[in-house]
Amino acid sequence: MQPNKIKIKNYQLNSNLMLAPMAGITDTVLRSIVRSMDKDCLLVTEMLSSEALVNNPNAKILESNENESPLAFQLSGHKPHIMAKAAKIIENKADFIDINMGCPVKKVVCGGDGSALMKTPQLASDIVKAIKDHVNKPVTVKFRLGWTLDTKNFVEFGKLMEESGADAITLHARTRSQMYADKADWAEISKLVNEVKIPIYANGDITNIKNAIECLNLSKANGLAIGRGALGNPFLFKQLEHYFNTGEILPEQSLKEKIETLKEHLNCEIAHRGEENGIKFFRKFYPYYIKGIRGGGAYRGKLVTEDNYNNIINLLDEIIENEQKILHIHSAN
């Protein structure tokens, strides 16, 4: 099964996959790790506040490297002229400008940003138009099914975004009131797919090849945006690309390979943020990388409190050694 590769406006991508934006997660380091697994997928930055960006156009969060292309920069905000100004600042770094219309977090929606824009569709439309008028890059939008289950408006909203000039959509198949609860309703996405011509990336709960295929079948979407499924398992992108291109399923990574990826991720965060900050920042990732291993809880507890780099590496090596000893005992029996 090989879905047609996605074209966003005049930009022909060689992939159907997107790394979904995640604040505090999809920094230049994680994006580069995913890029090393998948040379073609669309990467998206964390959400960047348009107001903050206009006030500080050289913020560290804007860092990216050229290997990341195709890369979308995601903006949040609700003032069309500020969003347009912010888009202009990042125009030369970005292949696409993505607009956040899906973030459910209270402090974001209270200001009228994120998924609050689904309650002010005219304003959302004005934002798309303002950005399109100011920059010469394809503009994409990311939103949810609606504000609540009773007020789902994603079909009308998506049609309006297309009419306003949006060149692609990422649809997270939950409402704002669901936050991250319940299961993403992939079949709902097909209703919008039937109504618009621009490509749609289905999003929510895609974590392996089996459910990626199920999501494509149910949603009829052109592509898949993967967020949490990439945490601790950026290899999923390689597996999926390989499957779409050949029909073969690559075996899961061994624990040793996973830990090697973890170490690379950690080392690059340290290079990016300095040793102390890099080690602290990285703590959120350990549980994902070592999920499911024997004695994982105890190691997790040690890793997330350890400040010393060499001790961290020793703990990681111990995890690999223990696993190899257990495998050896099993194979001897």
Ligand SMILES: Cc1cc2nc3c(=O)[nH]c(=O)nc-3n(C[C@H](O)[C@H](O)[C@H](O)COP(=O)(O)O)c2cc1C
């Ligand atoms: C920690 C975290 C941060 C997120 N930050 C953003 C963000 O900055 N912009 C955005 O559009 N969505 C953000 N999301 C939502 C994801 O892009 C995605 O829509 C959601 O997690 C569902 O997809 P998944 O099940 O593949 O993770 C975030 C999600 C998480 C878990």
